[in-house]
Amino acid sequence: MATPAAVGGGVGMWKAALAVFVVLTVIFAGTTAYFATQTRPAGGSVTYPIGVEIAISGSYTTDGPLRRDGAFLAIDQMNDELAAAGSPVRFQRIHEDSGGTITGATASFNSLLAAGVKVIVGPLSSSEVNAIMPLANANQVVSISPSSTAPRLALDDYSFRVAPNDAFQARALGRLFQSQGISKIGVIARDDDYGRGIANLTKSIVEAAPYNGQVTKVMYDPLSTNHATEVGLLSGAIAGYGAGADTAVLIVAFETDGTDILDRGRQDATLSSVRWFGSESLRRTAFLPPTNPTAIGDFVVQRNLTGFFASAAKNPVVTAFEQAYNTKYGRAPSTYAYYAYDAAWIAMLSVLRAGKYDGAAIRAMIPLVGEQYIGASGHKVFDQYGDYAAADYRVWHVTLTGTTYGFTEVGTWFYATDTLAWD
Secondary structure: OOOOOOOOOOHHHHHHOOEEEEEEOOOOOOEOOEEEEEEOOOOOOEEEEEEEEOOOOHHHOOOHHHHHHHHHHHHHHHHHHHHHOOOOEEEEEEEEOOOOOHHHHHHHHHHHHHOOOOEEEOOOOHHHHHHHHHHHHHHOOEEEEOOOOOHHHOOOOOEEEEEEOHHHHHHHHHHHHHHOOOOEEEEEEEOOHHHHHHHHHHHHHHOOOOOOOEEEEEEEOOOOOOOHHHHHHHHHHHHHHOOOOOEEEEEEOOHHHHHHHHHHHHOOOOHHHOEEEEOHHHOOHHHOOOOOOHHHHHHHHHOOOEEEEOOOOOOHHHHHHHHHHHHHHOOOOOHHHHHHHHHHHHHHHHHHHHOOOOHHHHHHHHHHHHHHEEEOOEEOOEOOOOEEOOOOEEEEEEEEEOOEEEEEEEEEEEOOOOEEEEO
């Protein structure tokens, strides 16, 4: 376990000497200028640790490293900006791989707590965030998740979320189903905070007016590696609906479990005859070749797998992030890497604005920072629960161009009007 450097006598010596006026104009993050009066410690510098609790194993083996690198890029850029401004402040990243599990999330949090961390980027999943929330509250440690979206975690606490919660996604799905003539839906979803949130909200929305549809839920153990029973139940439900043009599957899954379900679904005569939709978690390259077999890639293309993601519109901030990420890592960022990047920037800007490394002070500053922050994933206005207040969603579907499988965006759902517009 790495520990933060003790530079210049640590934070306690900040009050020892000369005050300097540091002007930070954070171009890469697209924020407004920050003017912070800093006190230079006797040793000349101070280092603040930033915890990065982002899983890079388990269900996040493929996508996790890309999200982690988004946070790392932000920290490196901030340190470059601070050095250019002549600031005595630096931020040190301390990464913990939670493995994407509840046990791992708790252990990672406790390691970061022992290292003196007061603000953490992560964890990724809603189950992990739910596990560490009591610890974060008790110890006044701020966590900023780049990808937790379960609606039930909208609470007044020390956990912030820069991705919109799934109440918006469920509304968007209802409108999408209607636009495609879908009124009978079989949902297969993880039986955890994330899966239950989308499944339950989708069912309540689709079965109510004006949709008046039918929804059957099939929930599965997220730790299971064999989903034959649940896929069989899903097939039976779809067959019961008639497997017609008005019938579809909605899959809410992560990488390992989702791959098994797709593989079994493609071999089922009933499930391979209807349209498939996916939650935003399906928009990962891990579900496509070359990571997955070509047979699965062909299946999701043939079934026109379609879903949503809260992607920011292209603008100079987004373009600058993408270019910087590609230059540093030699690959494109994944969708949630944009959010990890913004979570790290907001964490550091809130420390600077607080003027001290204190969890309660950082927590108080985050909503103010968010109001003025326009980042790679959008304008980060937080609601009263510390969640991203609202977002439009881009519609994507899986396509095959030549021999390359990918996600192509084809429209937008606007939260303010609950309407879909096609490109």
